[in-house]
Amino acid sequence: MNYSADSLPEIKLIPLDCEALHFTQPGETRRPPTDIRWVKVLEFLRSNNLAPNSRKLYERELKRFLAWSELHYHELRPRHLALYKEYLRDEILTDAGKPLSKSSINAGVAALKSFFKWMCYTYPDIIATNPTLGIKLEKVPLPPAQSLTPEQMEQVWSALKLLGETNQRDTALVHILSHGLRAGEVVQLNVGSFDGKLLFLPDTKTNEPRLVPLRKESRDVLVEYLQLREQQGEVLNSDSPLMISHHASYKGERLSYHGIYFAVEKIGEIAHIEDLHPHSFRHTYATDLLLLGVDPSHARNSYLAPGNLNVNSLTKCQFSQAFNVL
Known part of the structure; x- marks a missing residue:
C-alpha cells in the first residue's frame, strides 16, 4: 500500500509527567540527579592517601568550587579559575563575617591545583590541559623559622x-x-x-x-x-x-x-x-x-x-x- 503525505495521520504531542520520568514511588521524595563532576572528586579523594583533616579540606574546597561553576571540566579555562580566585577573595566570608585570609584562599587554590593535576593525569581524554597552571598563590608572610640553626x-x-x-x-x-x-x-x-x-x-x-x-x-x-x-x-x-x-x-x-x-x-x-x-x-x-x-x-x-x-x-x-x- 502506498501512502502519501496527505494520508498520514496528524502528529500529536503528548506532555510527559516529569515525576514519572524519574520513576518516583508514591510518597517518595525525588532526589536531584548526581553531579557527574562530583563522582570524579570522590574518586580523587579515594585515590590519594590523605590524612583525615586534609581530606576534609579538599572535599570542602572542591564542593565549593562545583557549587560556584556549572561548567564541565573540559570546558574550564584559566580565566574561569582566575574569576573563582577573585570570588574567594571578594565574596566568601568566614563564620565571623570576615574575608578569607590569604592562607585560606591558598588552601582553596591548592586543592584545585591538586585535583586538576590528578584529572589531567588520570583522564587525559576528558581534560588535556590543566586550567590551574597559570593561577598563582597569594603571597603570605613567611612564618617564624622553626628549624634549628x-x-x-x-x-x-x-x-x-x-x-x-x-x-x-x-x-x-x-x-x-x-x-x-x-x-x-x-x-x-x-x-x-x-x-x-x-x-x-x-x-x-x-x-x-x-x-x-x-x-x-x-x-x-x-x-x-x-x-x-x-x-x-x-x-x-x-x-x-x-x-x-x-x-x-x-x-x-x-x-x-x-x-x-x-x-x-x-x-x-x-x-x-x-x-x-x-x-x-x-x-x-x-x-x-x-x-x-x-x-x-x-x-x-x-x-x-x-x-x-x-x-x-x-x-x-x-x-x-x-x-x-x-
Missing part, C-alpha cells in the same frame, strides 16, 4: 656530652630525630627495625611503611648504644625496644612519647635553647634537604621521608651529602 645544633651536641646516665641513649635519640622521624614513630621502633644502615617504620602517620637511611655517624652511634646495653647484661632480640627508659619506675621499658619529650626538653635546658621539642629536629632535617637542592614538592609531600623521596631527583653528590650511604 647550625649554631643551635652545635649547642645540642655539646649539651649531650654533659648528660650522665642517659648520654648515649639521648645521643642516639637525637641522631634518629635528626632524620625527620616523629616522636610517635621513634616510640614504635624495635631493635629489629635497624639493620645497621636503615630504619624500617612499619606504621607511620600516612599509614605507609618507610625505609629511612641513616648517615654513617648516626649508624655508628646507634650501634654503640645497643652494644652498651648488651654489655650491661640486657638480652636484645628483634622485638626489644630500640629506645628504653631510664626513669626509676619504668627502667628498661620502652621509652614513651612523653619520655622522648622530657629528654629533649632537658637537652634544651642544658643547651639554653627555649622551647626545644622533638619536632624541632624534623623541621631542621627538612630545611637541610631543601638547602641541598631537593624539590620543595618532595619536601612537602614526604616531609621528608627518605623512603618516599624520589631519589632520582637528587644528584649523587646531594644524596651522598644528605644520607652518606653511597
Whole structure:
C-alpha cells in the first residue's frame, strides 16, 4: 500500500509527567540527579592517601568550587579559575563575617591545583590541559623559622656530652630525630627495625611503611648504644625496644612519647635553647634537604621521608651529602 503525505495521520504531542520520568514511588521524595563532576572528586579523594583533616579540606574546597561553576571540566579555562580566585577573595566570608585570609584562599587554590593535576593525569581524554597552571598563590608572610640553626645544633651536641646516665641513649635519640622521624614513630621502633644502615617504620602517620637511611655517624652511634646495653647484661632480640627508659619506675621499658619529650626538653635546658621539642629536629632535617637542592614538592609531600623521596631527583653528590650511604 502506498501512502502519501496527505494520508498520514496528524502528529500529536503528548506532555510527559516529569515525576514519572524519574520513576518516583508514591510518597517518595525525588532526589536531584548526581553531579557527574562530583563522582570524579570522590574518586580523587579515594585515590590519594590523605590524612583525615586534609581530606576534609579538599572535599570542602572542591564542593565549593562545583557549587560556584556549572561548567564541565573540559570546558574550564584559566580565566574561569582566575574569576573563582577573585570570588574567594571578594565574596566568601568566614563564620565571623570576615574575608578569607590569604592562607585560606591558598588552601582553596591548592586543592584545585591538586585535583586538576590528578584529572589531567588520570583522564587525559576528558581534560588535556590543566586550567590551574597559570593561577598563582597569594603571597603570605613567611612564618617564624622553626628549624634549628647550625649554631643551635652545635649547642645540642655539646649539651649531650654533659648528660650522665642517659648520654648515649639521648645521643642516639637525637641522631634518629635528626632524620625527620616523629616522636610517635621513634616510640614504635624495635631493635629489629635497624639493620645497621636503615630504619624500617612499619606504621607511620600516612599509614605507609618507610625505609629511612641513616648517615654513617648516626649508624655508628646507634650501634654503640645497643652494644652498651648488651654489655650491661640486657638480652636484645628483634622485638626489644630500640629506645628504653631510664626513669626509676619504668627502667628498661620502652621509652614513651612523653619520655622522648622530657629528654629533649632537658637537652634544651642544658643547651639554653627555649622551647626545644622533638619536632624541632624534623623541621631542621627538612630545611637541610631543601638547602641541598631537593624539590620543595618532595619536601612537602614526604616531609621528608627518605623512603618516599624520589631519589632520582637528587644528584649523587646531594644524596651522598644528605644520607652518606653511597
